Amino acid sequence: MADHGVPVLRWEESAERPPKLVLLDQTRLPAEEVELACKDVPDLVAAIGALSVRGAPLLGVAGGYGVALAAALGGDVAQAADRLASARPTAVNLAAGVRRVERAYKAATDGGAGEDGAAAAALAEARALHEEDAEASARMARLGRELLGELVPGRRLRLLTHCNTGTLVSGGKGTAFAVVSAVHDAGDLQQLWVDETRPLLQGARLTAYEAVRERMPYSVLADSAAGSLFAAGEVDAVLIGADRIAADGSVANKVGSYPLAVLARHHGVPFVVVAPVTTVDAATERGADIVVEQRPAEEVTQISFPYRSASGTAGEEGVQLAPKGAEAYNPAFDVTPPDLVTAVVTERGVVSPVTRETVAGLCSPSRTRTSRWGNGMMNA
Numbered sequence: 001m002a003d004h005g006v007p008v009l010r011w012e013e014s015a016e017r018p019p020k021l022v023l024l025d026q027t028r029l030p031a032e033e034v035e036l037a038c039k040d041v042p043d044l045v046a047a048i049g050a051l052s053v054r055g056a057p058l059l060g061v062a063g064g065y066g067v068a069l070a071a072a073l074g075g076d077v078a079q080a081a082d083r084l085a086s087a088r089p090t091a092v093n094l095a096a097g098v099r100r101v102e103r104a105y106k107a108a109t110d111g112g113a114g115e116d117g118a119a120a121a122a123l124a125e126a127r128a129l130h131e132e133d134a135e136a137s138a139r140m141a142r143l144g145r146e147l148l149g150e151l152v153p154g155r156r157l158r159l160l161t162h163c164n165t166g167t168l169v170s171g172g173k174g175t176a177f178a179v180v181s182a183v184h185d186a187g188d189l190q191q192l193w194v195d196e197t198r199p200l201l202q203g204a205r206l207t208a209y210e211a212v213r214e215r216m217p218y219s220v221l222a223d224s225a226a227g228s229l230f231a232a233g234e235v236d237a238v239l240i241g242a243d244r245i246a247a248d249g250s251v252a253n254k255v256g257s258y259p260l261a262v263l264a265r266h267h268g269v270p271f272v273v274v275a276p277v278t279t280v281d282a283a284t285e286r287g288a289d290i291v292v293e294q295r296p297a298e299e300v301t302q303i304s305f306p307y308r309s310a311s312g313t314a315g316e317e318g319v320q321l322a323p324k325g326a327e328a329y330n331p332a333f334d335v336t337p338p339d340l341v342t343a344v345v346t347e348r349g350v351v352s353p354v355t356r357e358t359v360a361g362l363c364s365p366s367r368t369r370t371s372r373w374g375n376g377m378m379n380a
C-alpha cells in the first residue's frame, strides 16, 4: 500500500465497534492529510460524489470495500451494490470492482456460508482486488518505462501529465504517475510538467503533492499553457491514465486530455495511456457511447481553497468568479479517439497501434503482445 502519513484507504474493525472504511480525504489535500470515516454505504457514496476518494483504480477498490461494508453491516447487499456502482458513471473500474465483490458475496451465500461467512468472503475479495491493483501498477510502471526508452531513446525525459494518477488513486503507485516514478527512480526524469487540471485542480493539488513527496523536478502549468510548451519543444511524451477504454480503443479520461492528444499529434510527440485491464470496457463499442459525467456549474463558476470545507459542500467557501447564477459546461471527462493514442500500457502488455483488434487482444491474454508492438508506434 502507498506510503502516505495517512493511508489512502483502510478497513477498520474491532471487536467492540462495527467496521468502517476510512479514506484519506483528497478534497483537503495538499493543505492537510485528514481522514474521512465511512460508516455505511451512503457515506461512501457521498465521498465518491464529492471526490474525497477518486481516480479509476481506487474507485474500483473503494466500491469493492463498500460492498464488503454492506455485507458486514447486514444490509441489502444487492441494493447497496447498485448504489455504489452508479455513484459516478464514467470510470468503469467502479462498477467492475463493485460487481466482482458482489459476485463473491453471492457465491458464498449460495454455497451456504451464512451471513458472517459471506461477509468475510466479500471482504477477502475486496482485499484481493486491492492487492491486485498494486501488482498491476508495478507491472505498468516497468512496461511504461521500457516503452518510453524505445519511443524517446537517449535522453533524460520531459514528461507532461494531466489530472492525478499516482498513489492517491491506487493500492500501489498508480497508472501514468507510476511510470513517471519509475523513470525518476532510474535517474531519467529531467522534468515533470503537471497540468493544473481545471476545474478541480487534481494536477496542481494532488500530482504536485505526490511529486514533492517523490522529490521530482516538476512545474505546474495552467492547462492552456500546454500549447506553448509543446511549441517550444519542451515535451518528450505525454502520459495519462484512463477512466474507460471502449472496444474501439477510444480513451475517456479527465477533461483536457483530448486537447493534449491533438497537440501531441501536431508536434509529433508520443501520447501514451497507462491503465489496468479493468479499465477496458469491451461492452462499450465506441467512444461516443461512453457516458461522460457532468458536474455542478459551481465547480467552474467559483473557486475555493481548500476545495471543500471540513463540514460543507463543494463551493461553500468559494469565491464567485463568473456572474452569480452563470451556467457552465462542466464535463468531468473527454474522449480521445484511438488514432491519437500512440500506445496503451496495461499490466498485460503494451498495445500499439490502438485498434479494435489490439484492444480485444487485451481482453484475451493469449493474444496480447507483451513486449513488441506494431509499426504505428513511432508515428505519433
Ligand SMILES: CSC[C@@H](O)[C@@H](O)C(=O)COP(=O)(O)O
Binding pocket: 051, 054, 055, 056, 057, 091, 162, 163, 164, 165, 166, 169, 175, 176, 202, 240, 241, 242, 243, 253, 254, 255, 332
Ligand atoms: C487514476 S487513473 C485515470 C483517471 O482516473 C484519472 O486521470 C482521472 O481522470 C480521475 O478523475 P477524477 O474525476 O479525479 O476521479
